[in-house]
Amino acid sequence: MSSRPIAILGGTGPAGTGLALRWARAGESIIIGSRDTQRAQEGAQKINEKAGNHARVSGMENSAACAAADLLVLTVPFEGQAALLKQLKPAIQPGSILIDATVALATGVGGRASRTLGVWQGSAAQQAAELVPKGVSVAAAFHNLSADLLNGDPALDCDVIVCGDDADANQVARALAAKIPGVRAIDGGKLENARILEQITALLIGLNIRHKGHGGIRITGLPPEAYK
Amino acid sequence: MSSRPIAILGGTGPAGTGLALRWARAGESIIIGSRDTQRAQEGAQKINEKAGNHARVSGMENSAACAAADLLVLTVPFEGQAALLKQLKPAIQPGSILIDATVALATGVGGRASRTLGVWQGSAAQQAAELVPKGVSVAAAFHNLSADLLNGDPALDCDVIVCGDDADANQVARALAAKIPGVRAIDGGKLENARILEQITALLIGLNIRHKGHGGIRITGLPPEAYK
Numbered sequence: 308m309s310s311r312p313i314a315i316l317g318g319t320g321p322a323g324t325g326l327a328l329r330w331a332r333a334g335e336s337i338i339i340g341s342r343d344t345q346r347a348q349e350g351a352q353k354i355n356e357k358a359g360n361h362a363r364v365s366g367m368e369n370s371a372a373c374a375a376a377d378l379l380v381l382t383v384p385f386e387g388q389a390a391l392l393k394q395l396k397p398a399i400q401p402g403s404i405l406i407d408a409t410v411a412l413a414t415g416v417g418g419r420a421s422r423t424l425g426v427w428q429g430s431a432a433q434q435a436a437e438l439v440p441k442g443v444s445v446a447a448a449f450h451n452l453s454a455d456l457l458n459g460d461p462a463l464d465c466d467v468i469v470c471g472d473d474a475d476a477n478q479v480a481r482a483l484a485a486k487i488p489g490v491r492a493i494d495g496g497k498l499e500n501a502r503i504l505e506q507i508t509a510l511l512i513g514l515n516i517r518h519k520g521h522g523g524i525r526i527t528g529l530p531p532e533a534y535k
Numbered sequence: 536m537s538s539r540p541i542a543i544l545g546g547t548g549p550a551g552t553g554l555a556l557r558w559a560r561a562g563e564s565i566i567i568g569s570r571d572t573q574r575a576q577e578g579a580q581k582i583n584e585k586a587g588n589h590a591r592v593s594g595m596e597n598s599a600a601c602a603a604a605d606l607l608v609l610t611v612p613f614e615g616q617a618a619l620l621k622q623l624k625p626a627i628q629p630g631s632i633l634i635d636a637t638v639a640l641a642t643g644v645g646g647r648a649s650r651t652l653g654v655w656q657g658s659a660a661q662q663a664a665e666l667v668p669k670g671v672s673v674a675a676a677f678h679n680l681s682a683d684l685l686n687g688d689p690a691l692d693c694d695v696i697v698c699g700d701d702a703d704a705n706q707v708a709r710a711l712a713a714k715i716p717g718v719r720a721i722d723g724g725k726l727e728n729a730r731i732l733e734q735i736t737a738l739l740i741g742l743n744i745r746h747k748g749h750g751g752i753r754i755t756g757l758p759p760e761a762y763k
Contacts, residue, residue, distance in 0.1 A: 421724070421728070422727075453756060456756070464755040464756060465755060465756075468738070468742075493742065493746075494745065494746075495738065495741070495742065495745075496649070496741050496742075496745055499650075500649070500738060500741060502734075503734045503735065503737065503738040504738075506730075506731045506734050507731065507735065509731065510696075510723065510728060510731040510732075511754075513723070513724050513728060514696075514721065514723065514724075514754060514757060514761070515757075517722065517723075517724055517761075518721075518722075518757045518758060518760070518761035519758060520756050520757035520758055520761060521756040521757075522754050522755065522756045522757055523754070523755045523756045524752050524753065524754060524755065525752065525753040525755055526739075526742060526750050526751070526752060527692040527693060527750065527751045527752065527753055528681060528684070528692060528693070528748050528749040528750045528751045529742060529743075529746045529748035529749075529750055530746060530747060530748055532746070533742070533745075533746035533748060
């Protein structure tokens with residue numbers, strides 16, 4: 308997979324930056340996408356410096372990133388998700404895989420980050436699936452990794468549950484998750500289950516506020532094959 | 536706390552039986568509540584035999600159990616929760632603590648156990664809070680422990696997140712959780728957060744079906760004080 312560049316759309320935020328850092332260190336070629344080309348390039352440069360030798364992170368405007376990659380990771384605040392996907396519809400290549408990490412936090416309408424908004428389609432990921440061009444497969448993952456921890460050096464102590472209706476997209480997302488040190492990837496079934504993954508983020512944010520931590524989740528009690 | 540009996544309402548099901556077994560082994564005095572007195576007594580007898588020496592488990596009709604205890608744990612299927620609480624309203628003592636473990640699984644209306652129903656109040660626990668007599672405090676906990684594992688012997692590998700608006704009820708529920716070997720109790724804040732705990736059960740059931748396991752969750756990344 309390491310020859311296939313990963314475009315992280317909305318990649319200058321903390322979650323996108325952290326994922327880019329970890330994947331760059333794992334040898335992946337990364338494109339940071341942003342509304343603003345210069346901002347994308349500056350972000351990419353910082354990640355290259357942090358990731359160390361041989362890191363291959365570049366920056367592009369979001370549409371250009373979609374033209375340059377068919378493996379897309381979406382890390383934008385919920386309030387920008389639909390507009391961005393509508394804007395990118397002509398740019399996303401047929402056959403692309405989009406991995407959505409969006410969480411409909413109530414902060415999008417001035418509420419608390421420990422609460423979520425109801426999304427008509429069931430989840431932000433299902434909204435994404437409705438908005439991408441035909442032939443683009445959507446998986447949901449990476450909601451529950453602390454951006455602070457991703458942007459640091461130590462291995463994480465978290466599992467990533469991946470949901471998606473397309474077996475290939477689901478598998479690609481799990482392979483990406485497993486490239487983050489300390490992370491185990493678990494197939495969480497259909498895309499509709501993303502609604503629960505997204506809720507868990509709000510729970511973890513609430514725990515972080517209450518207990519001053521960087522909460523993550525581990526799933527226990529599954530056979531070893533489930534974590535591969 | 537060990538002098539305060541715990542009444543497990545709807546306690547003859549797998550979750551209630553498993554909690555009773557673990558708490559009986561921890562030295563707690565348990566009352567199994569059921570619609571049917573004889574069924575409650577038979578269930579209690581089985582738990583006593585399994586729990587070993589000194590186990591103190593008795594069985595009563597649910598109303599009698601409420602009259603005999605002011606620490607109540609509710610482990611019924613969602614489709615029976617509201618009716619039972621309405622029926623028990625005259626029996627529940629003022630000042631009681633009710634710990635709700637109900638999950639609104641779609642099985643209640645013939646659907647899948649990996650999906651939930653929307654509850655008008657936000658969660659089954661919030662519905663419980665609306666239905667108990669005034670002066671009764673509700674906490675939500677124990678949704679995400681595998682009944683199969685609770686009914687076994689080994690220590691569990693799971694955390695119990697407790698939600699509740701009453702600090703005392705929340706603390707009592709956490710103390711009960713911590714009496715289950717292997718379980719760490721975490722304060723999850725307000726009762727409204729129970730909606731996420733309940734969703735997690737559906738996610739775990741889906742994972743169990745998909746991967747043939749007995750899934751549980753651990754929360755990582757919080758400071759040690761959070762787990763006390």
